[in-house]
Every structure is written in C-alpha cells, then in structure tokens.
Amino acid sequence: MTLSSTTPRPLIAGNWKMNGLAAALDEARAVAAALEQRPASARVAIFPPSTLLHRLAEAVEGSTVLVGGQDCHPKASGAHTGDISAEMIGDAGGAMVIVGHSERRTDHGETCQQVAAKVEAALAGDLEPVICVGESLEQRQAGEAVSFVVGQLRNSLPDSLQGKAFNVAYEPIWAIGTGHVASVDNIIEMHAAIRAELATRFGEQGRTIPILYGGSVKPENAAEILAAPEVGGALVGGASLKAKDFLAIIQAA
Numbered sequence: 192m193t194l195s196s197t198t199p200r201p202l203i204a205g206n207w208k209m210n211g212l213a214a215a216l217d218e219a220r221a222v223a224a225a226l227e228q229r230p231a232s233a234r235v236a237i238f239p240p241s242t243l244l245h246r247l248a249e250a251v252e253g254s255t256v257l258v259g260g261q262d263c264h265p266k267a268s269g270a271h272t273g274d275i276s277a278e279m280i281g282d283a284g285g286a287m288v289i290v291g292h293s294e295r296r297t298d299h300g301e302t303c304q305q306v307a308a309k310v311e312a313a314l315a316g317d318l319e320p321v322i323c324v325g326e327s328l329e330q331r332q333a334g335e336a337v338s339f340v341v342g343q344l345r346n347s348l349p350d351s352l353q354g355k356a357f358n359v360a361y362e363p364i365w366a367i368g369t370g371h372v373a374s375v376d377n378i379i380e381m382h383a384a385i386r387a388e389l390a391t392r393f394g395e396q397g398r399t400i401p402i403l404y405g406g407s408v409k410p411e412n413a414a415e416i417l418a419a420p421e422v423g424g425a426l427v428g429g430a431s432l433k434a435k436d437f438l439a440i441i442q443a444a
C-alpha cells in the first residue's frame with residue numbers, strides 16, 4: 192500500500208495478544224455494528240490471535256474495521272514451524288501487521304534487525320505495518336529512555352518504508368498491562384523525539400506517519416493521551432477485548 196498525500200487519520204488498534212476464543216468474535220461484531228451507527232473519525236483495527244484471523248475478517252467484512260496479524264515471519268513461506276507469513280495474513284483477510292512488539296522482542300529474543308526484516312516482509316505482502324518500540328523501566332530510570340527508543344526505531348525501520356503507509360507505536364514496557372500509564376509529559380517528550388527521527392529519516396513523509404501510544408490505555412485516560420501533540424492513535428491491549436471499552440477509546444479519538 193502506498194502513502195496517500197493527505198495526513199493520515201489517527202489509528203485506534205486493538206491488540207488481543209494471546210486472548211480470544213470463538214466467542215470473542217461477538218465483541219468484534221459489536222464494534223463493527225456500533226461504527227456503522229456512529230462512524231469514527233479514527234481508523235479502527237483489530238489484531239486477533241492467528242487462529243481467529245480469518246473468522247474475524249469474515250465477521251467484520253463490509254464494515255470499516257480493519258484486521259491485522261500480531262506478527263509475521265521474514266520469509267513468505269517455508270519450513271518454519273509455528274510461524275505465519277505476511278502473505279498468509281493477507282490471504283486470511285488481514286490488511287495490517289504488528290511487528291516488533293516488546294512481548295515478541297522479550298519472549299522470542301527478536302532483534303531490531305529481525306524486526307526490520309519482518310517489516311520488509313510485511314511490505315512485500317502488501318500489509319501496512321505497525322512497528323513497536325519502547326524502553327524498559329530500568330532504561331527509563333537510568334535516563335536512557337529517549338536515546339534507547341530512538342536507536343531502536345532507527346534499527347527497526349528499513350529504508351524500503353519510504354513512500355509506504357506505516358505506523359509507529361511507542362509502548363513503554365513498564366506501562367503495558369500494569370495500569371501504570373505513562374505521564375502525558377513522558378508521552379509528549381518521546382513522541383517528539385520519534386517524530387524528529389522519522390522526519391530526519393523519511394523527510395516530508397516522516398512528518399505525517401501516525402505515532403501511536405500504547406500501555407494501559409483505558410476509556411478513562413484515552414482522551415487526554417490522544418489529545419497530546421504528536422499522538423496519532425493508540426495501540427490498546429486489555430481494553431480492546433471488550434467492545435464497550437474499545438468503543439469508548441475509539442470515540443475519544
């Protein structure tokens with residue numbers, strides 16, 4: 192997918208992680224139906240586990256809800272037991288993919304170089320990537336948060352992103368699933384640093400790439416976070432599992 196010339200709409204993305212059995216499809220259907228009644232100003236995407244990808248794409252077909260995978264392998268096919276490729280995500284009805292989530296970097300030891308290779312695969316598979324970066328609590332306490340995240344970003348983004356639609360998500364690891372949302376000051380500082388790096392790297396395009404915030408986004412704090420400068424959406428974990436909460440966040444955008 193190539194970039195449109197207009198400023199992208201914010202993206203509210205629900206990452207279901209390793210949650211969701213068939214009954215969860217009802218939540219996605221409820222989100223799609225509500226958006227039909229009351230269209231959102233933001234784009235809305237749901238990233239279910241791979242097992243639900245195809246069924247969720249069918250469940251929300253014809254609605255404005257986009258569907259994506261939570262990860263993809265750098266190769267298009269082959270002997271890689273347990274992995275799925277960008278091409279498979281597209282085949283199942285997905286249009287987007289999350290890459291470099293801190294849970295993948297931690298649980299599976301993914302390096303920035305591997306993340307960049309996955310981004311290349313996403314582009315080759317015609318998926319719009321959401322590329323995640325974020326520091327640990329130790330890095331933040333050591334005063335290294337900004338330099339670490341900017342370095343991680345630099346190494347996780349391949350040059351081939353130039354001219355392509357993509358999103359960056361800043362997710363401080365210490366804010367994920369903890370209820371400890373980053374302060375608006377922290378978010379403003381980090382998003383400004385990410386914006387500067389994107390503008391240096393990608394020129395004019397870098398000024399409009401949506402930078403999402405993720406980490407304990409809830410209906411109660413969404414409006415304040417989404418109103419902060421350079422916040423172009425949210426990557427939502429726990430609060431995306433229930434249609435009611437996810438819709439409240441969507442409407443806050």
Ligand SMILES: O=C(CO)COP(=O)(O)O
Pocket residue numbers: 206292362366367368369370405406407408426427428429430
């Ligand atoms: O990691 C996240 C989304 O990718 C954030 O998760 P929570 O919203 O549950 O903190």
